[in-house]
Amino acid sequence: MLSASDKRTPGSHLAHRFLQRVLYQINHQLNRPNVELSKFCQKECGSYLYDLKTQIESVWQRWELSQFDLATLQKVSIEQALSQRVVADSNPISAENARFFRTQMTLTGYRRLMAIAPLDGLAAVSHLCRTWDAASKEQSILNECTRLFSQENYVGTLNRPHSTYFTEMFLALGIDTQPETYFDLVPWEVLALLNQSFLLTEEKHHLLQYVGGLLYLEVAVPATFTHYQVAAQRLDLPSVVISYWNLHTQLHREDGCQMLDKIVLPLANQYPEQAWELILGYDQQRAMSRRAAAAIASSVRAAERAERAIAKSSRAKSELGVQT
Numbered sequence: 001m002l003s004a005s006d007k008r009t010p011g012s013h014l015a016h017r018f019l020q021r022v023l024y025q026i027n028h029q030l031n032r033p034n035v036e037l038s039k040f041c042q043k044e045c046g047s048y049l050y051d052l053k054t055q056i057e058s059v060w061q062r063w064e065l066s067q068f069d070l071a072t073l074q075k076v077s078i079e080q081a082l083s084q085r086v087v088a089d090s091n092p093i094s095a096e097n098a099r100f101f102r103t104q105m106t107l108t109g110y111r112r113l114m115a116i117a118p119l120d121g122l123a124a125v126s127h128l129c130r131t132w133d134a135a136s137k138e139q140s141i142l143n144e145c146t147r148l149f150s151q152e153n154y155v156g157t158l159n160r161p162h163s164t165y166f167t168e169m170f171l172a173l174g175i176d177t178q179p180e181t182y183f184d185l186v187p188w189e190v191l192a193l194l195n196q197s198f199l200l201t202e203e204k205h206h207l208l209q210y211v212g213g214l215l216y217l218e219v220a221v222p223a224t225f226t227h228y229q230v231a232a233q234r235l236d237l238p239s240v241v242i243s244y245w246n247l248h249t250q251l252h253r254e255d256g257c258q259m260l261d262k263i264v265l266p267l268a269n270q271y272p273e274q275a276w277e278l279i280l281g282y283d284q285q286r287a288m289s290r291r292a293a294a295a296i297a298s299s300v301r302a303a304e305r306a307e308r309a310i311a312k313s314s315r316a317k318s319e320l321g322v323q324t
Contacts, residue, residue: 013188019056020191027054027198057199064196068283074276078268081279082215086155086256089219089286097297101227112303113228114175115182116190116296118166140146165244172238187295193288200281208274210269212281215264219256225249256311 026049092098105113170177200210229245268275 016192017188019060020188020195023053023056023060023195023198023323024191024223027195031198043243059268061199064284064288067287068280070280071076073279073283076276076279077276078278079265082212082260082264082282083278085282085286086215086219086260088220089216090256092220092223098223098227100297100301102230103234105231105235106304108307109300109304110231110235110237111173111175112185112300113296114170116186116299118170118175118177118179118181119186119190119194121182165240165247168240169244172240185299187292187299188256189288189292189295193285193292196284208271208277209284210279211264211267212278212283213285215256215259215278216283216285216289218252218259220286221252221292222249222294225252 030046030049030053101113167177176182196213197210200206200213225245225248229242229249232242234243264278268278
């Protein structure tokens with residue numbers, strides 16, 4: 001199921017998908033208790049689900065971590081390694097999937113892309129809340145975490161909640177705004193990212209790994225959102241769609257360097273023995289994000305192929321009707 005080589009056989013793909021869907025549902029159940037159940041039932045059910053999650057994650061995390069040389073990461077210069085990564089990922093080389101999004105994706109593909117997005121559209125906010133009080137005892141670091149939280153939740157000159165921009169964009173595209181409407185379309189690689197955040201924000205000893213991953217997201221977001229913005233402009237989509245990406249690109253453009261200087265490096269100095277976990281978190285988030293992006297691009301291409309097949313079938317039927 002989780003081989004070291006990960007040969008991507010149909011069987012392993014389905015197994016990965018099943019496990020990540022189970023983990024996702026467990027995470028949401030544990031963090032959104034059923035108010036109709038008694039406290040006793042909630043406790044018993046929660047204990048069972050947590051044990052089940054632990055069993056799955058113990059195997060899954062060994063597989064994820066086996067892809068990194070942990071011994072080497074523990075020996076590098078923290079500041080130099082992170083600074084180099086931030087510079088490189090702030091101006092990434094355009095990959096095949098990025099070029100596809102910018103220059104080839106159709107309206108059908110764009111809708112598929114957006115159908116997958118709402119599942120984690122506000123995930124960063126909830127996870128920031130979970131790890132906020134564990135960040136540091138230093139007031140300057142807490143202040144910067146507060147600023148980051150506020151920016152993730154409230155954006156724009158009118159200080160409107162993130163969700164209102166998100167909703168307007170989806171309505172303009174004719175997409176249902178409920179987060180799990182298109183759950184069956186979400187690749188396991190995307191679910192793995194969401195479940196990873198749940199795992200890392202559950203317990204304080206994962207703090208540095210989570211913060212390292214958050215640094216990558218803050219650095220990489222502008223480039224990713226720019227691809228979507230360019231595609232929206234090329235497809236002549238409504239202005240509310242284009243302005244959503246433009247707004248978030250501007251907000252995040254300076255966040256990577258600010259977060260490195262004001263949160264990440266101070267935490268590295270505060271916890272020198274565990275500081276290497278910041279690099280692990282960064283590298284793991286980058287690898288998992290790229291894996292998820294490839295899976296999303298594959299899903300978008302599949303939606304476009306399906307549309308072309310339907311159009312071809314319709315033309316064939318029309319031509320047959322004319323001939324008869």
